[in-house]
Amino acid sequence: EVQLVESGGGLVQPGRSPKLSCVASGFTFSRSNMHWIRQSPKKGLEWIGVIYYDSGHKFYADSVKGRFTISRDNSKNTLGLEMNSLSSEDTAIYYCAKQGGNYYFDYWGQGVMVTVSS
Amino acid sequence: VQMTQSPSYLAASPGESVSISCKASKSISNNVAWYQEKPGKANKLLVHSGSTLQSGTPSRFSGSRSGTDFTLTIRSLESEDFAVYYCQQYNEYPLTFGSGTKLEIK
Numbered sequence: 001e002v003q004l005v006e007s008g009g010g011l012v013q014p015g016r017s018p019k020l021s022c023v024a025s026g027f028t029f030s031r032s033n034m035h036w037i038r039q040s041p042k043k044g045l046e047w048i049g050v051i052y053y054d055s056g057h058k059f060y061a062d063s064v065k066g067r068f069t070i071s072r073d074n075s076k077n078t079l080g081l082e083m084n085s086l087s088s089e090d091t092a093i094y095y096c097a098k099q100g101g102n103y104y105f106d107y108w109g110q111g112v113m114v115t116v117s118s
Numbered sequence: 119v120q121m122t123q124s125p126s127y128l129a130a131s132p133g134e135s136v137s138i139s140c141k142a143s144k145s146i147s148n149n150v151a152w153y154q155e156k157p158g159k160a161n162k163l164l165v166h167s168g169s170t171l172q173s174g175t176p177s178r179f180s181g182s183r184s185g186t187d188f189t190l191t192i193r194s195l196e197s198e199d200f201a202v203y204y205c206q207q208y209n210e211y212p213l214t215f216g217s218g219t220k221l222e223i224k
Binding site for chain 1 (some may be wrong): 158
């Protein structure tokens with residue numbers, strides 16, 4: 001059974017740099033491209049970025065480019081999202097997702113809430 | 119690519135059929151997926167490639183395309199189908215989603 005479990009969310013002060021993690025199981029993590037997606041009432045579902053299976057390529061949404069960094073450790077089946085220069089606009093539920101055959105998402109985690117507030 | 123999804127809200131009774139639409143702002147071939155969102159559960163992939171049912175998706179779900187217009191149809195609604203549905207285009211970066219359709223029981 002495929003499982004994706006996010007962690008690291010919570011209340012974050014503006015300007016802080018939290019890191020989210022996503023632990024994967026039930027599939028060959030090292031062969032899968034992985035994505036981060038977030039959801040807020042204002043913006044709906046918003047794709048954040050992707051890291052290819054071998055970390056050879058990363059692509060980001062313009063809204064987070066230069067502030068967020070996606071990483072992975074294939075030896076630990078773990079995906080990471082480091083977030084910098086946070087503002088209230090980054091308050092959202094953050095999901096990790098496994099890429100299917102093409103650039104859609106065949107499995108999602110249940111998400112972790114990040115609230116940016118002083 | 120903007121995905122304009124409609125309606126945002128839909129009320130129907132079990133046994134009825136409903137359709138949800140997404141219109142892409144440009145040509146995206148058939149690179150559209152549909153997802154189901156339910157409280158407390160991970161989002162579920164229903165359809166990819168415009169009309170290909172994901173393994174495990176009931177046959178009462180179907181996807182279709184006409185140009186840049188994409189439709190998710192659910193025939194003979196069952197109680198478990200009342201949820202929120204999203205379309206997503208994956209023809210180009212940034213990947214983008216529709217705004218969602220909440221399907222409620224009438």
